[in-house]
Amino acid sequence: MSAGAPEGAASAPAPAPSGLRDRHRAVMPEWLALYYRDPLEITHGEGRHVWDAEGRRYLDFFGGILTTMTAHALPEVTKAVGDQAGRILHTSTLYLDRHMVELAERIAALSGIPDARVFFTTSGTEANDAALLLATTHRRSNQVLAMRNSYHGRSFASIAITGNADWSPTSLSPLQTLYVHGGIRTRGPFAHLSDARFIEACVADLEDVLAQTHGNVAALIAEPVQGVGGFTAPPDGLYAAFREVLAPRGILWITDEVQTGWGRTGDHFWGWQAHARSGPPDVLTFAKGIGNGMSVGGVVARAEVMNCLEANSISTFGGSPVTMAAGLANLTYLLEHDLQGNARRVGGLLIERLRAVAAGLPVVREVRGRGLMIGMELVGDDGSPSPEAAALTLEAARELGLLVGKGGRDGNTLRIAPPMTLTITEAEEGAALLEEALRRAQHAISGKERP
Structure with missing residues (x-):
C-alpha cells in the first residue's frame, strides 16, 4: 500500500460482486456510463468516506457528482x-x-x-x-x-x-x-x-x-x-x-x-x-x-x-x-456551520497544494477552480488534451483509495468536489494520493522512468 493511503484502502480494484456489472449491462442502457474498468458498488458512507461491497474504504472527492454536499450520513x-x-x-x-x-x-x-x-x-x-x-x-x-x-x-x-x-x-x-x-x-x-x-x-x-x-x-x-x-x-x-x-x-x-x-x-x-x-x-x-x-x-x-x-x-x-x-x-x-467559509479556507489550501503538485508534472496543464470546486486539466507529452491521462489517473486514484470525477470538453479534466465539511487533514491526504495517481499516469503515457 502506498504511503498516505487510508487504512483499509483498496490495493487493487475488485470486480463487481456476483456479476453485478453483467446484470447491470443486461438491463440498463448501453449509454449509461460506469466509472472504472471494474465498476465500483458503494454500499455505505460516513463523513467524507465511502465503502465498497468488498469493505474497502475511499476518501470521496466527488460526492456523487457534487450532490453529497455536507457529508455522508449526516445525522x-x-x-x-x-x-x-x-x-x-x-x-x-x-x-x-x-x-x-x-x-x-x-x-x-x-x-x-x-x-x-x-x-x-x-x-x-x-x-x-x-x-x-x-x-x-x-x-x-x-x-x-x-x-x-x-x-x-x-x-x-x-x-x-x-x-x-x-x-x-x-x-x-x-x-x-x-x-x-x-x-x-x-x-x-x-x-x-x-x-x-x-x-x-x-x-x-x-x-x-x-x-x-x-x-x-x-x-x-x-x-x-x-x-x-x-x-x-x-x-x-x-x-x-x-x-x-x-x-x-x-x-x-x-x-x-x-x-x-x-x-x-x-x-x-x-x-x-x-x-x-x-x-x-x-x-x-x-x-x-x-x-x-x-x-x-x-x-x-x-x-x-x-x-x-x-x-x-x-x-x-x-x-x-x-x-x-x-x-x-x-x-x-x-x-x-459556515460551510461556505470552510470551502473557501480548505478549498484554497487544496488548490495551492494541487498547484504545487502540478508544477512538477508535465501531464497537468492547469489547475483551476474556486473553493471546493477544482479542475485539473491533463495533457499528453505534446501538450494536446489527453483523455487517456484522465482515465489512467481516475483508475490509479481509485486503487489508492481516492474517488474523483472527470469531464471537460475533451474528457481530459479531473473534477474535484469533496463534501464541504472536508478537513485540512483530509485535503492534504487527498492531494498526496492524487499526486501519486498523477505520477503513475505520467509514467504510463510518457514511458519515462519515474523520479
Whole structure:
C-alpha cells in the first residue's frame, strides 16, 4: 500500500460482486456510463468516506457528482428523513406542506431575487427544463442564448441548450439555440487576451449574435462555473457585462446554479454573485447539493416570470415531504456551520497544494477552480488534451483509495468536489494520493522512468 493511503484502502480494484456489472449491462442502457474498468458498488458512507461491497474504504472527492454536499450520513439529515418518513412519505403539491413552504421561504430570501417565487423539482435537469418553459413563455420566443461547452441536463429541452457535443446525443430541438463565447477562459480564440479584453471580445460576440436575430430572444442560460465542461469559468464580471446588453432588450438571465450554488465556490453563496455588478439574475436554478443525496431541485424567479404560465401545472414528486425535510435540515446545517467559509479556507489550501503538485508534472496543464470546486486539466507529452491521462489517473486514484470525477470538453479534466465539511487533514491526504495517481499516469503515457 502506498504511503498516505487510508487504512483499509483498496490495493487493487475488485470486480463487481456476483456479476453485478453483467446484470447491470443486461438491463440498463448501453449509454449509461460506469466509472472504472471494474465498476465500483458503494454500499455505505460516513463523513467524507465511502465503502465498497468488498469493505474497502475511499476518501470521496466527488460526492456523487457534487450532490453529497455536507457529508455522508449526516445525522441531522438522516434524522429529518427518518422522522418524516415515519409520518408520511408523499402528498404532492396539491396539498400544503410545511417543510416545502419553509424551505422555499429560506431559498427565496437567499437567492437575492426580488419578489421571488420558488418551484421545486426532482433534479437539475427538470429545474432547467422548467426555467426554459418559463422564459420562453414569458418572452413568447423559442430563441435561447447558451454558452459553448455548457451542460444543462439530459431532457429534450436541456440537451437543446447543451454546448458540449459529448453530452448532446441529438440535433433535434424544440428551441433555436445560439451559442456565444466566454465559458472557457484559457482556450479558444480569446484565450490570449487580458481579462478585460476577454470580456470586451465576448460582449462584442454576443452583440454580433443578437444582430442576427429578430430581437426577441427569450433568455441567456449560463453556468457561472461549467460543471461537466471541466470546472471552467470566465473572468468575474462577464455575465454582468452580458446583462448590460441583454436587460435593455428584455432578455432574461438564467443562472444555472445546480453545481455552483450553496457556497461551494467559497467566495460567494451563488456563482452569479461573481458577476453581480448589474444585480441578481431573473431566474435561478438549483439542485444536487441542497438535498445531500435526496432528489431536490428547483427554480427561483421573479413573480412576474414565475407566474406567466396560464395552463395548469403541478409536480407529483417535486417538493415531497421527505425531500423537503432533508433539504431544510441540510441547509440549516450548512448555514449554521459556515460551510461556505470552510470551502473557501480548505478549498484554497487544496488548490495551492494541487498547484504545487502540478508544477512538477508535465501531464497537468492547469489547475483551476474556486473553493471546493477544482479542475485539473491533463495533457499528453505534446501538450494536446489527453483523455487517456484522465482515465489512467481516475483508475490509479481509485486503487489508492481516492474517488474523483472527470469531464471537460475533451474528457481530459479531473473534477474535484469533496463534501464541504472536508478537513485540512483530509485535503492534504487527498492531494498526496492524487499526486501519486498523477505520477503513475505520467509514467504510463510518457514511458519515462519515474523520479
